[in-house]
Amino acid sequence: EPEVTQTPSHQVTQMGQEVILRCVPISNHLYFYWYRQILGQKVEFLVSFYNNEISEKSEIFDDQFSVERPDGSNFTLKIRSTKLEDSAMYFCASREDGRDQPQHFGDGTRLSIL
Amino acid sequence: QKEVEQNSGPLSVPEGAIASLNCTYSDRVSQSFFWYRQYSGKSPELIMSIYSNGDKEDGRFTAQLNKASQYVSLLIRDSQPSDSATYLCAVLYNFNKFYFGSGTKLNVKP
Numbered sequence: 001e002p003e004v005t006q007t008p009s010h011q012v013t014q015m016g017q018e019v020i021l022r023c024v025p026i027s028n029h030l031y032f033y034w035y036r037q038i039l040g041q042k043v044e045f046l047v048s049f050y051n052n053e054i055s056e057k058s059e060i061f062d063d064q065f066s067v068e069r070p071d072g073s074n075f076t077l078k079i080r081s082t083k084l085e086d087s088a089m090y091f092c093a094s095r096e097d098g099r100d101q102p103q104h105f106g107d108g109t110r111l112s113i114l
Numbered sequence: 115q116k117e118v119e120q121n122s123g124p125l126s127v128p129e130g131a132i133a134s135l136n137c138t139y140s141d142r143v144s145q146s147f148f149w150y151r152q153y154s155g156k157s158p159e160l161i162m163s164i165y166s167n168g169d170k171e172d173g174r175f176t177a178q179l180n181k182a183s184q185y186v187s188l189l190i191r192d193s194q195p196s197d198s199a200t201y202l203c204a205v206l207y208n209f210n211k212f213y214f215g216s217g218t219k220l221n222v223k224p
Binding site: 024031033035041042043044045048050055056091099100102103104105106108 | 138145146148152156157158159160163165190202206208209210211212214215216217
């Protein structure tokens with residue numbers, strides 16, 4: 001069964017550095033998402049991406065964040081000038097078009113900011 | 115801000131019992147509703163979706179939707195210890211944006 005893949009599984013970075021989290025969505029899916037989950041807290045929506053542009057973003061997704069689909073398969077989340085509070089699990093998800101289509105999640109990247 | 119509310123639990127049920135998980139949402143425009151299961155340190159995995167009023171059954175799981183009262187529930191029949199996890203309710207808005215509840219932790223005791 002096709003799945004969403006995320007790399008790396010764990011990223012450790014010094015505060016102030018930039019990180020890029022990578023995702024390969026399921027090939028026939030049209031919508032792509034990034035979520036954040038701080039340890040012990042809820043899954044928080046960051047951004048959705050459709051037709052090569054951002055379609056929705058949350059208040060969390062400020063100028064520090066950007067997303068890109070550099071080729072036909074990868075979907076990346078860049079976090080500039082990381083802060084301690086950026087430490088969290090970051091999940092990528094994708095889905096087909098249609099209101100009853102669920103999101104399929106990758107295994108996540110654990111980001112640790114030191 | 116759209117709100118999706120769940121009782122954080124933990125909800126403890128004995129093995130073989132029915133577990134009932136509830137979720138309320140704030141926006142009547144919500145289109146579709148999803149239940150996910152999340153084990154500690156893992157990503158959410160889909161259990162089932164529902165978008166029409168009424169019940170939808172899939173194996174031991176039944177989702178119930180009541181749009182007038184703005185709640186959606188999940189029943190797990192014949193609960194097993196392997197069902198012990200956090201259950202997340204997700205609501206789709208604008209065909210494109212999902213909001214998650216904070217999850218209900220379920221403990222199934224052998």
